[in-house]
Amino acid sequence: MLDIGDLDAELIGGFLADLEAERGKSARTRNTRLSAIRSFFKYVSVNEPQWLHHCQRILYLPPKRYVKKVIDFLDAKEILALLDAPDTNTWHGCRDRIILLLTLQTGLRVSELINLTLNDLEFGPSPAVHCLGKGRKERTTPLRKDTVHALRLWLRQRNDPIVDTLFVSQRQQPLSLDAIERIVHRHVNEAALKCPSLSHKNITPHTLRHTCAMQLLQNGVDTTVIALWLWHESIETTQMYLHADMQLKENAIAKTTATDVPKGRYNPPDEILAFLEAL
Template identity: 30%
Template sequence: MKDAFLEQEVPLDIYSVTSRDVKNHFVAYLIDRGKSDNTVNGRIKGVKQFFRYLFEEGWMTNNIADELHVVKAEKLMIQTFTREQVSDLLEQPDRKTFTGFRDYTMMMVLLETGMRISELCNLKTGDLFFKEQEIRISKGKGGKARRVPFQQTCAKIVRNYLDIRGDLETDALFVNINNEPISTRALQEKMQAYGKAAGIQGVRVSPHTFRHTMAKFYILNGGDPFTLRRILGHATLDMVEYYVELFSSDIKKQHKKFSPVENMKRII
């Protein structure tokens, strides 16, 4: 569990951690990496035993072990933004400033590609291939490199950001006002601030939620699971198949709205 929190650069105080922290930053971490139900459940059971011991020995005031459940229930916690929430978030950065336009660009890249926060923050200017409309991710999970597509609208925004960024000694794509690579922690804090300003409730505002949201929109727009797996960098289809299962109700709503036969009523 410690490694999961460290990779996401989330502070971990083992004696004050909440069940929500464990769900959002450990269980969701395992699920997103395509771990099997058995593996995730085994980890959850181990964590439950650990926290139950801390509670019984008086090291914790709350027994969060009782609030942690096996993966079949926990998978329902994966949340995504609605289109309206995405729109509200994108309106928050002040695009007249460097940092505002940078943050806007980063959100657009996250939404377009679904890449992980660490992958985004590690991008170099040389990873952009505008002619091919691809972004190279050289530091993916497990050290595996891949290329992800990005289309004209997103590419134009990235080009505009590069013009504002200017020529710097560093080749880091996204930098702070000191021309240093932006950290994952700084980006997470920015996202939370924008979420609060937008009045978004009921969903955790984070780069990872953009990743899940990209997957949802991709599936609802008719994208195939095999291509989505390659774009997101999953080793197996397990997580992508879960996305399809998770958003099945949304798919039904879309089908009801765009059903070929239903829309032929006017001519039948």
């Protein structure tokens, strides 16, 4: 049986190095593992004070720096192409289109999407979807009219539910994370035939969440509101969308005025020099 003393800084440092060198994991994955390890040893240091010094050495292990990639997102033309890809005359097409539309409009994570139930939908005067988000936080997101219409179509196609899960297979089984990924991948490939720019992007279900955020940002919604919409724990997470949109940067620089100050050292005219000398 392992003891706390067996898990020292050297062993954990070796484990983190092995993640990258032998298992081919990214620096970001390495840092995620380190974060979990730190949480555990913070708990140990508080509840088992005799291990405080041992835990501190582990808590001092630094995260690894890495280059953050600019996020991919869909533009308006690509969104329309993707939503046009499913054949809504079929059972699967009707389901797939509302999965894509709901994710694009709400920015739900895949884990939140697949756990939605029929009771999570609200079709009253203020239509909304309720879900249990990251960190088991309750989240409510308003729905647009087109999303509500597509949801109603899907519920009619869905037939009498055996389970109350909103999105199911034709055998009435809840969809998995992998199933959602396959749905997105399939329809991206179909949409790329009419919109070739899609083939140059690495589009995953999370890309649709990014697209939701970018749509809000491009329509003038403040980043603090976007952070609340997506349930980001930190506003810093939302700042990445500002860096991703070149059009926003171009609009910002267009509002600045060019300076006409000549280069070189400033030489005052004789009148100013004479005035200063007379003081």
